[in-house]
Amino acid sequence: MGQTMIEKIMQKHSNEDAEPGKIIWIGIDVRSARDFGGANVVKNMNTYYPGEKVNDRSKTYFTFDCNVPANTIAYANNQHICRKYAKEQDVRVYDVDAGIGSHVMIEEGLLAPGETGVGTDSHLNILGAIGAFGQGMGDQDIAFVFKAGKTWFEVPETVRIDVEGDLPANCTARDLTLKTVGTLGTKTALGKAEEFFGSAIDKLDLSGRITLASMATEMSSIIALLQPNDLVLKECGAARGSPVQGIAPDADAIYSGNVTVDIGGLKPQISRPGKPHDVVDVETVNDVQVDSVFIGSCTNGRYEDIKAAADVVKGKRIKSGVFGSVVPATRRGYIRLMKEGVLETLMDAGFLISNPGCGGCASGQIGMTGEGQVQVSTSNRNFTGKQGAGFTYLASPETAAASALLGRIATKEEVK
Amino acid sequence: MTVYKGRIWLIFEDGQLMDDIDTDMIYHNKYLAITDKSQMGQYTFDNLKGYEDFAKKAQPQDIVVVGANFGSGSSRQQAVDCFDNLGVTCILANSYGAIYKRNAINSGYPILTIKELDISALSTGDVVSIDTDSGTMEKDGLVIGRTMPLSTVQKDILAAGNVFEYAKGL
Numbered sequence: 034m035g036q037t038m039i040e041k042i043m044q045k046h047s048n049e050d051a052e053p054g055k056i057i058w059i060g061i062d063v064r065s066a067r068d069f070g071g072a073n074v075v076k077n078m079n080t081y082y083p084g085e086k087v088n089d090r091s092k093t094y095f096t097f098d099c100n101v102p103a104n105t106i107a108y109a110n111n112q113h114i115c116r117k118y119a120k121e122q123d124v125r126v127y128d129v130d131a132g133i134g135s136h137v138m139i140e141e142g143l144l145a146p147g148e149t150g151v152g153t154d155s156h157l158n159i160l161g162a163i164g165a166f167g168q169g170m171g172d173q174d175i176a177f178v179f180k181a182g183k184t185w186f187e188v189p190e191t192v193r194i195d196v197e198g199d200l201p202a203n204c205t206a207r208d209l210t211l212k213t214v215g216t217l218g219t220k221t222a223l224g225k226a227e228e229f230f231g232s233a234i235d236k237l238d239l240s241g242r243i244t245l246a247s248m249a250t251e252m253s254s255i256i257a258l259l260q261p262n263d264l265v266l267k268e269c270g271a272a273r274g275s276p277v278q279g280i281a282p283d284a285d286a287i288y289s290g291n292v293t294v295d296i297g298g299l300k301p302q303i304s305r306p307g308k309p310h311d312v313v314d315v316e317t318v319n320d321v322q323v324d325s326v327f328i329g330s331c332t333n334g335r336y337e338d339i340k341a342a343a344d345v346v347k348g349k350r351i352k353s354g355v356f357g358s359v360v361p362a363t364r365r366g367y368i369r370l371m372k373e374g375v376l377e378t379l380m381d382a383g384f385l386i387s388n389p390g391c392g393g394c395a396s397g398q399i400g401m402t403g404e405g406q407v408q409v410s411t412s413n414r415n416f417t418g419k420q421g422a423g424f425t426y427l428a429s430p431e432t433a434a435a436s437a438l439l440g441r442i443a444t445k446e447e448v449k
Numbered sequence: 450m451t452v453y454k455g456r457i458w459l460i461f462e463d464g465q466l467m468d469d470i471d472t473d474m475i476y477h478n479k480y481l482a483i484t485d486k487s488q489m490g491q492y493t494f495d496n497l498k499g500y501e502d503f504a505k506k507a508q509p510q511d512i513v514v515v516g517a518n519f520g521s522g523s524s525r526q527q528a529v530d531c532f533d534n535l536g537v538t539c540i541l542a543n544s545y546g547a548i549y550k551r552n553a554i555n556s557g558y559p560i561l562t563i564k565e566l567d568i569s570a571l572s573t574g575d576v577v578s579i580d581t582d583s584g585t586m587e588k589d590g591l592v593i594g595r596t597m598p599l600s601t602v603q604k605d606i607l608a609a610g611n612v613f614e615y616a617k618g619l
């Protein structure tokens with residue numbers, strides 16, 4: 034019987050049959066804890082396995098990204114607890130300067146297509162972007178994996194999503210992503226894996242794939258898996274320092290449902306405040322005045338995303354009274370943006386640039402929204418209170434940049 | 450061979466096993482500050498319509514039988530631990546919420562899934578025995594239902610006690 038991508042990956046990591054609905058043991062290639070949840074993982078380790086070693090130190094990591102560098106004593110304490118434990122265990126810490134853990138894993142080649150990773154980050158399923166299985170879990174579950182090197186999963190069913198049409202020139206991977214989130218809502222793929230097909234998907238670069246995969250969580254999906262193309266395999270191979278293999282579903286794989294997302298004639302998309310899946314065309318809300326703009330996060334914080342925003346604002350100034358901030362996802366991305374003068378372009382336009390990490394998505398790091406304040410953000414969540422007391426719209430870096438220039442929600446085509 | 454034997458509680462709504470019993474109905478959030486497991490049992494189901502006095506009447510070795518999506522809602526471990534504290538042998542449901550299932554399996558609390566069950570042959574208070582290896586459920590020597598086989602994961606963790614104990618043996 035044919036298998037979907039998730040079934041194949043789980044099968045490769047288990048000696049039981051990976052059939053949907055069945056609970057099986059799965060070997061985990063990469064185990065991580067971030068500064069959120071990490072200290073509790075350490076506490077569990079010390080409670081249940083005092084004095085013992087982690088299962089495999091070369092596969093175990095701490096990644097700090099939530100609050101970097103710590104601006105509360107609680108986070109500073111937690112990071113310090115993790116660092117001390119890491120030293121005892123001789124495991125690697127990607128410290129407060131490294132960037133968003135899931136991105137670091139891809140950039141450093143810690144995880145390759147077809148492999149498995151777990152961590153205390155609810156968006157670790159972003160690893161579906163390279164055709165790998167990633168999953169966020171609670172601190173007890175992660176402590177168990179630190180010790181056991183494996184964990185159990187109920188093999189999920191898979192929903193097949195066919196994206197029809199080509200991405201119009203004025204749209205980006207983020208618009209495609211938002212269209213998909215709006216179409217599926219939070220029920221269609223609840224508790225299931227998603228697999229994407231279509232020529233527009235095949236053409237997506239790694240950055241676009243990360244954007245799409247990062248919003249599986251907002252569709253209540255376990256993971257959105259994308260079959261790596263040659264470009265992605267090359268990039269992952271370079272990161273690892275040795276060639277990597279792709280993973281593909283069988284032609285006769287069985288899907289529990291089929292959804293078609295038509296992107297022919299797509300217009301730039303935006304989520305209205307409160308619900309990521311409340312998605313409309315940008316032009317329907319382009320009279321909304323904007324107070325602040327944030328460009329970054331695991332969804333749109335890559336080099337390519339920030340470069341795209343810079344291209345929109347080049348030689349122009351943010352509207353007076355609007356606050357704009359940019360946070361590259363990783364240190365490596367930051368260095369490249371700096372060397373190529375992209376950060377300079379953004380600073381000249383009036384943006385504040387902060388150090389790499391989740392800043393702007395995890396609340397508080399580079400400012401929150403005040404009551405009544407309207408923000409356009411490139412992050413993945415806009416639940417009430419997540420980024421402060423104001424109202425957050427979610428859109429592409431291009432739309433965010435254009436909105437900063439015009440002081441109202443706008444597409445890049447409206448920038449003269 | 451593992452056999453669970455005890456008096457059953459059929460948790461009914463309109464003559465059917467009740468579906469969608471969430472964690473607030475099992476163990477209300479007003480008791481979440483309690484961390485001592487021995488204090489949890491007394492509040493079991495006290496927010497479930499028709500079963501508010503369950504904890505007073507339940508006896509050790511009882512078996513609780515419910516419908517689909519049992520334990521949906523929050524991730525609170527208390528919603529599993531409260532049954533263990535009462536001495537309830539196991540839970541038998543048509544299906545479980547995903548997090549509830551993770552919590553129950555990890556803590557080594559037996560939850561079983563119904564494959565088929567003739568409810569008309571049963572009343573609350575009947576004594577039944579469930580053999581998890583053969584998946585048969587019997588009353589007075591007659592087969593009245595079947596349960597799904599336990600996964601190797603669940604067997605491994607049940608045998609060890611809980612997921613942390615299990616890892617010690619690896």
Ligand code: SF4
Nearest residue numbers: 156330331391394395
């Ligand atoms: S950017 Fe936001 S959603 Fe992404 S990992 Fe960081 S905190 Fe989570």
